[in-house]
Amino acid sequence: MSGVSTAADRAAERAEQRRADIVHAAFKVFTQRGYHATGIADIAGELGIGHGTFYRYFENKRDILVHVLADAAKRLLSVIDFDEPGDTDSLAEYRAQTERICHRLFTLFAESPELVRLLFVEGLAADPELTELTLGTHRAIAEGTALYLRNGVHKGFLPADLDVEVTAHALVGVIISCGLSLLTAADPVAERDRWIRAGTRVMFDGIAH
Amino acid sequence: MSGVSTAADRAAERAEQRRADIVHAAFKVFTQRGYHATGIADIAGELGIGHGTFYRYFENKRDILVHVLADAAKRLLSVIDFDEPGDTDSLAEYRAQTERICHRLFTLFAESPELVRLLFVEGLAADPELTELTLGTHRAIAEGTALYLRNGVHKGFLPADLDVEVTAHALVGVIISCGLSLLTAADPVAERDRWIRAGTRVMFDGIAH
Amino acid sequence: MSGVSTAADRAAERAEQRRADIVHAAFKVFTQRGYHATGIADIAGELGIGHGTFYRYFENKRDILVHVLADAAKRLLSVIDFDEPGDTDSLAEYRAQTERICHRLFTLFAESPELVRLLFVEGLAADPELTELTLGTHRAIAEGTALYLRNGVHKGFLPADLDVEVTAHALVGVIISCGLSLLTAADPVAERDRWIRAGTRVMFDGIAH
Amino acid sequence: MSGVSTAADRAAERAEQRRADIVHAAFKVFTQRGYHATGIADIAGELGIGHGTFYRYFENKRDILVHVLADAAKRLLSVIDFDEPGDTDSLAEYRAQTERICHRLFTLFAESPELVRLLFVEGLAADPELTELTLGTHRAIAEGTALYLRNGVHKGFLPADLDVEVTAHALVGVIISCGLSLLTAADPVAERDRWIRAGTRVMFDGIAH
DNA sequence: TATGAATGAGCTTTCATTCAT
DNA sequence: TATGAATGAAAGCTCATTCAT
Known part of the structure; x- marks a missing residue:
C-alpha cells in the first residue's frame, strides 16, 4: 500500500x-x-x-510445460465458468445457456487452435506424468460441466437418474473432438457453427429427434 | 502347394x-x-x-511407430466394422446394435488400455506429421460411425436434417473420452458399463429424457 | 598333368x-x-x-583392399617392366625408350583413372599401415625407374654423379602428378600427350633447354 | 581503441x-x-x-578437416609465396632462387611431416569431395610455380615453347614425392639436401648433364 | 540479474563380422 | 560351399542443464 x-x-x-x-x-x-x-x-x-x-x-523444460498447460487450462475453464450453473431454471434456459457456452468455447477453439493443440495433443503425450495432469484438466472440465447437469437434476428439468459424471465426461469428449476437428478445418467459423448446432442437438434431443 | x-x-x-x-x-x-x-x-x-x-x-524409430499405430487402428476399426450398418431397419434395432458395438469397443478399451494410450495419446503427439496421421484414424472411425447414421437417415428412423458428419465426429469424441476415462478407472468393467448406458442414452435420447 | x-x-x-x-x-x-x-x-x-x-x-575389408592394391600395382609395374633397362646404349635410345614407357603409362592413366585413384589416392590414406604399403609401391616404381638410370650411368651416357635413387623418386613424382592431373582432365588424351612431351623434356633437357 | x-x-x-x-x-x-x-x-x-x-x-567432423586442410595449405603456400617470381632476371638467379625455395619447402617437410601427411595423404582420400579440394590445393601450388616459369619465359632465360602449366605440375609432382620420401626417411635432413640437389639438377639440367 | 560457454549423458544409426542353416 | 540373419561395438551428434563471469 x-x-x-x-x-x-x-x-x-x-x-x-x-x-x-x-x-x-x-x-x-x-x-x-x-x-x-x-x-x-x-x-x-x-x-x-x-x-x-x-x-x-x-526449473527445467518440463516445468515450463506445466505452467503453459496450467495457463491454457485456466483460459479454457474461464470460458466455461463464465456462466453460472444455478442461473437456469428450465430446460429451455439451460439449452440457451449451453449454446452460449458452446459458442464461446468453440469460438476460442477456432481462434486459437494452439490452445487445442496444447491441451488435447501436446500436453497429453509429453510424458506419462503429464498425461495424468492433462487428463486432470479434462476431468476439471467435466466437473465444470457436471455442475450444470446437477443444477438441472436438482431443479427437476433433467431426469433424476441421469449419470451426471459419465454424461459430463462424454460431453467433454464432444468438446475435445470439436477442438481437434477445428484444427484441420478449412473454414473454422463455419465448422464451429455446425458443431454448436449438431452438438447441442445431440446433447439435448439425442440423434433421434 | x-x-x-x-x-x-x-x-x-x-x-x-x-x-x-x-x-x-x-x-x-x-x-x-x-x-x-x-x-x-x-x-x-x-x-x-x-x-x-x-x-x-x-527403417527407424518413426517407422515402427507408424506400423504400431496402423496395427492398433486396424484392431480398433475391426471392432466397429464387425457389424453391418445396413442391418438395422428401426431405431430400436439400431439402438441395440449400438449397444453391442459400444460393448465390444469399450470392452476392448477396458482390456487393453494400451491401445487407448497409443491411439488417443502417444500417436497424437509424437510429431506434427503423426498428429495428422492419428487424426486421420479418428476421421476413419468417424466415417465408420457415419455409415450407421446414414443408414438410419436413409431408412427414415433418423431425422433427415441430421448433420451426419459432425454428429459422427461428436460420437467419436464420446468414444475417445470413454477410452481416456477407462485409462484411470479404478474398476474399468463397472466404468465401462456406465459408459455404455450413459453413452447410448445421451446419444439416442439426449440428456433430457 | x-x-x-x-x-x-x-x-x-x-x-x-x-x-x-x-x-x-x-x-x-x-x-x-x-x-x-x-x-x-x-x-x-x-x-x-x-x-x-x-x-x-x-579375411576382412582391409584384406581385400590389400589384394586390390597389389593387383593394381602389378598392372602398373608391368607397364614399366615391359621394357628392358639394359636394351639402350645411348641417350637417344634411352630417350626413345622413355617416351615409349611414358606413352604406355600415361595411356593407362588416361584409360583407367580408377587405377590412379586407387594407387595414388585411396590406397594412400585407407589407414596408416596401408600408407606404408602404398608408399612401398611407389618405391617399387622408383626402383624400376632407377634400373634404367643405372643402366645409363653404367653405359656412360648418363653422368656418373647422378643421384640415381632420388632422381628416380623425383620422376615417380612426375608420374603421380600426371596421374592426378589426368583424373580431372577434360580431354585426357590431349593432356596425356602434353605430359609425355613436357615430362620427357624436363627429364632429359631440364627446363632451360 | x-x-x-x-x-x-x-x-x-x-x-x-x-x-x-x-x-x-x-x-x-x-x-x-x-x-x-x-x-x-x-x-x-x-x-x-x-x-x-x-x-x-x-559444424561436424568434415568441417574441421576442411579447416585443418586450409590451414595446412596456407602454411605450405606461404613458403612458396615468400619469394617474388619477378625478382630474377637470369637463369642463374632463378636457379639460386629455386634452391632457396626448395630449401625452405623441404625443410618444412622434414620438420613437419604431419603437414605432408595431411596435404598429400589424408586430405587426398578423406572423401571424394575432399579429393577435389586437395587436388585444388595441388593446383594452387602448381599455379604458384607457374608464375616463376612464366617470369623466366618472359625475361627470355627460359625457352618460349616451354609448356609452363604441365611443367609446373610436374614440378609439383617432384615436391609431392619429396614430401612422401621424407615421411619415411631415416635421416630427413640429409635426405632433404639430396632432394634439393637432385631436384634442382634435374629441373634445370635434366638428367643428362 | 543475465548470460552463453562448457559439458556429457544418451540417443539413433551403421556396418564389419560371425555362424547356423 | 553359399547365404544372409543376427549382432553389438562404435561413432556422430544434440541439447538440457550448470556455473563462472
Whole structure:
C-alpha cells in the first residue's frame, strides 16, 4: 500500500512479467514445433533472451510445460465458468445457456487452435506424468460441466437418474473432438457453427429427434 | 502347394513373424514409457534381440511407430466394422446394435488400455506429421460411425436434417473420452458399463429424457 | 598333368576365379565410392553374391583392399617392366625408350583413372599401415625407374654423379602428378600427350633447354 | 581503441583462440591416426575439453578437416609465396632462387611431416569431395610455380615453347614425392639436401648433364 | 540479474563380422 | 560351399542443464 520498498516491488513485478513472457513464448513454440522438438534455446530465442536466463525463472523444460498447460487450462475453464450453473431454471434456459457456452468455447477453439493443440495433443503425450495432469484438466472440465447437469437434476428439468459424471465426461469428449476437428478445418467459423448446432442437438434431443 | 522353395517360404514366414514380434514389443514399451522416452534399445531389449536386428526390419524409430499405430487402428476399426450398418431397419434395432458395438469397443478399451494410450495419446503427439496421421484414424472411425447414421437417415428412423458428419465426429469424441476415462478407472468393467448406458442414452435420447 | 583329382582342380580353379572376380568388383566400387564409404555389401552386391560369401575368400575389408592394391600395382609395374633397362646404349635410345614407357603409362592413366585413384589416392590414406604399403609401391616404381638410370650411368651416357635413387623418386613424382592431373582432365588424351612431351623434356633437357 | 566492449572483445578473442586450438589438435590426431580412425572424442580429448564443446566451434567432423586442410595449405603456400617470381632476371638467379625455395619447402617437410601427411595423404582420400579440394590445393601450388616459369619465359632465360602449366605440375609432382620420401626417411635432413640437389639438377639440367 | 560457454549423458544409426542353416 | 540373419561395438551428434563471469 505504502511507497515503502517500491524498488523491490518493481523488481518482483518485472520478474512476474518475465515469467509471463516466457510462458507466452513457450506456448507459441510448443504449439508450433511440438514439445519434444522444441529446445530451451527456441523459447529463449523467441524472446531474445539468453537461454541461461530461462533457468532463473523455471526449473527445467518440463516445468515450463506445466505452467503453459496450467495457463491454457485456466483460459479454457474461464470460458466455461463464465456462466453460472444455478442461473437456469428450465430446460429451455439451460439449452440457451449451453449454446452460449458452446459458442464461446468453440469460438476460442477456432481462434486459437494452439490452445487445442496444447491441451488435447501436446500436453497429453509429453510424458506419462503429464498425461495424468492433462487428463486432470479434462476431468476439471467435466466437473465444470457436471455442475450444470446437477443444477438441472436438482431443479427437476433433467431426469433424476441421469449419470451426471459419465454424461459430463462424454460431453467433454464432444468438446475435445470439436477442438481437434477445428484444427484441420478449412473454414473454422463455419465448422464451429455446425458443431454448436449438431452438438447441442445431440446433447439435448439425442440423434433421434 | 508343392514342397518347392519351402526353405524360402519358411524364411519369409519367420521374417514376418519377427516383424510382428517387434511391432508387438514396440506397442508394449511405447505405451508403458511413451514414444519419446523409449529407445530402440528398449524395444530390442523387450524381445531379447540385438538392437541392430531392429534395423533389419524397420527403417527407424518413426517407422515402427507408424506400423504400431496402423496395427492398433486396424484392431480398433475391426471392432466397429464387425457389424453391418445396413442391418438395422428401426431405431430400436439400431439402438441395440449400438449397444453391442459400444460393448465390444469399450470392452476392448477396458482390456487393453494400451491401445487407448497409443491411439488417443502417444500417436497424437509424437510429431506434427503423426498428429495428422492419428487424426486421420479418428476421421476413419468417424466415417465408420457415419455409415450407421446414414443408414438410419436413409431408412427414415433418423431425422433427415441430421448433420451426419459432425454428429459422427461428436460420437467419436464420446468414444475417445470413454477410452481416456477407462485409462484411470479404478474398476474399468463397472466404468465401462456406465459408459455404455450413459453413452447410448445421451446419444439416442439426449440428456433430457 | 594327369586326369587325377580333376574335380578338386576344377574347384580350386573356380575358387581362384571367384577371388579374381571379387578383387575386380572391389576395385570398381572402391574407386567409385572410396574405400571407407564402401561396404562389404556393396562389393558382394556388385557381384550378385551373398556378402557372407565374401568372407570365404578374404579375411576382412582391409584384406581385400590389400589384394586390390597389389593387383593394381602389378598392372602398373608391368607397364614399366615391359621394357628392358639394359636394351639402350645411348641417350637417344634411352630417350626413345622413355617416351615409349611414358606413352604406355600415361595411356593407362588416361584409360583407367580408377587405377590412379586407387594407387595414388585411396590406397594412400585407407589407414596408416596401408600408407606404408602404398608408399612401398611407389618405391617399387622408383626402383624400376632407377634400373634404367643405372643402366645409363653404367653405359656412360648418363653422368656418373647422378643421384640415381632420388632422381628416380623425383620422376615417380612426375608420374603421380600426371596421374592426378589426368583424373580431372577434360580431354585426357590431349593432356596425356602434353605430359609425355613436357615430362620427357624436363627429364632429359631440364627446363632451360 | 577505447575500453568499450572489452568484455565482448575478449570473448571473441578467446573463441578465436579456441578455434585455433581445436584446429591444432585435430591436425595432430588426424596425422597420427588418420582422418577416418579419428573420433571427435579424440580431438576433444587431446585438448581436455568435452566433445560437446567441439560442436560449438565446428559444424561436424568434415568441417574441421576442411579447416585443418586450409590451414595446412596456407602454411605450405606461404613458403612458396615468400619469394617474388619477378625478382630474377637470369637463369642463374632463378636457379639460386629455386634452391632457396626448395630449401625452405623441404625443410618444412622434414620438420613437419604431419603437414605432408595431411596435404598429400589424408586430405587426398578423406572423401571424394575432399579429393577435389586437395587436388585444388595441388593446383594452387602448381599455379604458384607457374608464375616463376612464366617470369623466366618472359625475361627470355627460359625457352618460349616451354609448356609452363604441365611443367609446373610436374614440378609439383617432384615436391609431392619429396614430401612422401621424407615421411619415411631415416635421416630427413640429409635426405632433404639430396632432394634439393637432385631436384634442382634435374629441373634445370635434366638428367643428362 | 543475465548470460552463453562448457559439458556429457544418451540417443539413433551403421556396418564389419560371425555362424547356423 | 553359399547365404544372409543376427549382432553389438562404435561413432556422430544434440541439447538440457550448470556455473563462472
